[in-house]
Amino acid sequence: xxxxxxxxxxxxxxxxxxxxxxxxxxxxxxxxxxxxxxxxxxxxxxxxxxxxxxxxxxxxxxxxxxxxxxxxxxxxxxxxxxxxxxxxxxxxxxxxxxxxxxxxxxxxxxxxxxxxxxxxxxxxxxxxxxxxxxxxxxxxxxxxxxxxxxxxxxxxxxxxxxxxxxxxxxxxxxxxxxxxxxxxxxxxxxxxxxxxxxxxxxxxxxxxxxxxxxxxxxxxxxxxxxxxxxxxxxxxxxxxxxxxxxxxxxxxxxxxxxxxxxxxxxxxxxxxxxxxxxxxxxxxxxxxxxxxxxxxxxxxxxxxxxxxxxxxxxxxxxxxxxxxxxxxxxxxxxxxxxxxxxxxxxxxxxxxxxxxxxxxxxxxxxxxxxxxxxxxxxxxxxxxxxxxxxxxxxxxxxxxxxxxxxxxxxxxxxxxxxxxxxxxxxxxxxx
Amino acid sequence: xxxxxxxxxxxxxxxxxxxxxxxxxxxxxxxxxxxxxxxxxxxxxxxxxxxxxxxxxxxxxxxxxxxxxxxxxxxxxxxxxxxxxxxxxxxxxxxxxxxxxxxxxxxxxxxxxxxxxxxxxxxxxxxxxxxxxxxxxxxxxxxxxxxxxxxxxxxxxxxxxxxxxxxxxxxxxxxxxxxxxxxxxxxxxxxxxxxxxxxxxx
Numbered sequence: 001x002x003x004x005x006x007x008x009x010x011x012x013x014x015x016x017x018x019x020x021x022x023x024x025x026x027x028x029x030x031x032x033x034x035x036x037x038x039x040x041x042x043x044x045x046x047x048x049x050x051x052x053x054x055x056x057x058x059x060x061x062x063x064x065x066x067x068x069x070x071x072x073x074x075x076x077x078x079x080x081x082x083x084x085x086x087x088x089x090x091x092x093x094x095x096x097x098x099x100x101x102x103x104x105x106x107x108x109x110x111x112x113x114x115x116x117x118x119x120x121x122x123x124x125x126x127x128x129x130x131x132x133x134x135x136x137x138x139x140x141x142x143x144x145x146x147x148x149x150x151x152x153x154x155x156x157x158x159x160x161x162x163x164x165x166x167x168x169x170x171x172x173x174x175x176x177x178x179x180x181x182x183x184x185x186x187x188x189x190x191x192x193x194x195x196x197x198x199x200x201x202x203x204x205x206x207x208x209x210x211x212x213x214x215x216x217x218x219x220x221x222x223x224x225x226x227x228x229x230x231x232x233x234x235x236x237x238x239x240x241x242x243x244x245x246x247x248x249x250x251x252x253x254x255x256x257x258x259x260x261x262x263x264x265x266x267x268x269x270x271x272x273x274x275x276x277x278x279x280x281x282x283x284x285x286x287x288x289x290x291x292x293x294x295x296x297x298x299x300x301x302x303x304x305x306x307x308x309x310x311x312x313x314x315x316x317x318x319x320x321x322x323x324x325x326x327x328x329x330x331x332x333x334x335x336x337x338x339x340x341x342x343x344x345x346x347x348x349x350x351x352x353x354x355x356x357x358x359x360x361x362x363x364x365x366x367x368x369x370x371x372x373x374x375x376x377x378x379x380x381x382x383x384x385x386x387x388x389x390x391x392x393x394x395x396x397x398x399x400x401x402x403x404x405x406x407x408x409x410x411x412x413x414x415x416x417x418x419x420x421x422x423x424x425x426x427x428x429x430x431x
Numbered sequence: 432x433x434x435x436x437x438x439x440x441x442x443x444x445x446x447x448x449x450x451x452x453x454x455x456x457x458x459x460x461x462x463x464x465x466x467x468x469x470x471x472x473x474x475x476x477x478x479x480x481x482x483x484x485x486x487x488x489x490x491x492x493x494x495x496x497x498x499x500x501x502x503x504x505x506x507x508x509x510x511x512x513x514x515x516x517x518x519x520x521x522x523x524x525x526x527x528x529x530x531x532x533x534x535x536x537x538x539x540x541x542x543x544x545x546x547x548x549x550x551x552x553x554x555x556x557x558x559x560x561x562x563x564x565x566x567x568x569x570x571x572x573x574x575x576x577x578x579x580x581x582x583x584x585x586x587x588x589x590x591x592x593x594x595x596x597x598x599x600x601x602x603x604x605x606x607x608x609x610x611x612x613x614x615x616x617x618x619x620x621x622x623x624x625x626x627x628x629x630x631x632x633x
Contacts, residue, residue, distance in 0.1 A: 011478035078560035082518030
């Protein structure tokens with residue numbers, strides 16, 4: 001679970017920051033808690049909107065990607081600090097990243113009241129409609145007499161305090177799960193996947209016809225794309241566009257990039273369509289995915305994309321027969337994500353794994369034999385990964401229904417080596 | 432004639448709270464001298480270890496010291512007083528005590544119907560804290576809802592019932608200021624306590 005911690009103080013020395021640091025390190029096994037810095041956030045002013053500024057955007061991004069928030073508040077003048085209030089005002093003015101977020105309030109103070117009034121006040125503020133956070137009820141953690149509460153190593157000295165804090169935090173972790181479950185948007189379902197790519201993502205090139213045969217050239221012109229000897233900085237390295245092409249085109253597999261808008265925007269073009277395991281033509285690049293699949297396959301394609309987009313699975317595997325007895329062609333659909341975990345599309349890898357299997361057998365002096373316990377039933381998609389690993393060779397599978405590459409994903413045909421398959425009906429892989 | 436400091440509780444360029452105070456300044460000119468004070472130039476309070484307060488805060492403190500009372504008009508952000516007003520009150524209680532035993536009248540204007548009811552309650556709680564110890568006029572509330580429609584082009588309050596209530600409360604505040612002068616038996620003790628109060632131990 002990922003939490004962010006905000007200490008409601010911009011003073012150089014803050015016991016509330018110390019308390020949060022202690023929680024983050026002491027309970028590191030139970031939750032990943034990142035402390036957020038509010039020092040650079042300007043005082044809220046509705047006439048000088050800084051919502052798009054770095055300091056506010058940083059908080060927005062971190063909060064949006066966190067499962068919950070812990071706020072440690074001091075008490076000044078019977079209330080929370082202006083610096084914390086100012087942060088909340090920015091986060092409730094034009095943007096509302098705290099809406100629906102589970103929040104736990106803690107507080108430390110020099111005297112015995114331990115920020116009791118500030119905590120109540122913070123609760124009221126967080127529940128106002130512009131903020132709309134979900135504050136955990138009860139479980140008030142007030143740390144009074146804070147100057148004597150920590151030892152030299154900045155650990156809380158009193159064991160009962162630590163134990164109460166642990167109980168509170170554990171309750172909060174459950175609270176976070178419950179609240180986030182409650183807030184989960186209704187899944188529109190796989191039917192809502194738009195293979196015509198009517199939507200757009202931030203990388204979508206607008207104003208160029210996706211169906212055009214020269215989409216790549218037109219979109220490159222429009223975006224002033226790097227090419228040839230232009231350098232591209234990568235994680236981790238630096239290549240020219242030419243070098244990147246040499247590299248991708250020498251991969252012993254066919255790679256396809258479909259973005260989060262279900263637009264087919266790239267494949268490594270080192271073979272003619274007729275020689276490919278999953279045929280693609282240069283004119284197809286840029287097409288909405290609907291253009292690249294036969295109509296009957298569309299529902300299955302949607303189901304696979306939806307599973308990857310929603311994280312139900314990170315990789316979907318599909319054996320695609322029909323390329324002859326000496327080949328065992330696999331299609332791997334791997335979800336791609338950015339650093340924040342947002343879905344960025346699908347990396348489709350297509351390769352014939354038989355050369356690898358044969359190489360292995362040859363070099364380890366083994367051979368494929370019939371598994372007397374072989375199950376001939378289809379194995380459901382969900383278990384495909386482990387099953388595939390456990391049962392690499394199942395030579396005697398009797399029949400495979402006319403699977404196209406886009407066969408029923410929930411009943412993935414798990415029938416690896418099938419040397420004597422006679423014929424597979426028409427199914428083109430992905431064309 | 433009483434002399435009052437009127438704090439505009441916002442840093443917004445456009446503010447009906449400022450408008451309300453400007454109206455009072457003009458409307459009650461024969462009764463009292465009202466001086467408007469802006470808080471938007473104060474830096475963000477960061478509890479500086481050297482206890483130095485900015486000159487802009489000291490200037491406001493001096494004005495309050497010389498006034499018979501303070502009027503604060505507050506907007507409401509997120510069910511509470513705005514950060515910029517809280518910020519001003521933090522500076523105005525950081526090793527200086529202009530609010531100690533100072534009579535305060537709280538009012539507020541809002542675009543919506545509620546007229547800052549929660550922010551005023553919050554502000555009362557803040558002004559009542561041991562760091563500030565203001566004398567807030569009790570059992571009085573002036574909530575100006577739908578404030579965008581409350582004034583005419585000359586800045587005069589349109590609703591006469593509202594105006595009568597404000598005028599009554601303002602008279603009461605003047606009486607309260609005089610009364611407060613008699614509530615003086617604990618003044619010295621209060622001042623001593625507030626002088627002894629150290630933010631480093633708070």
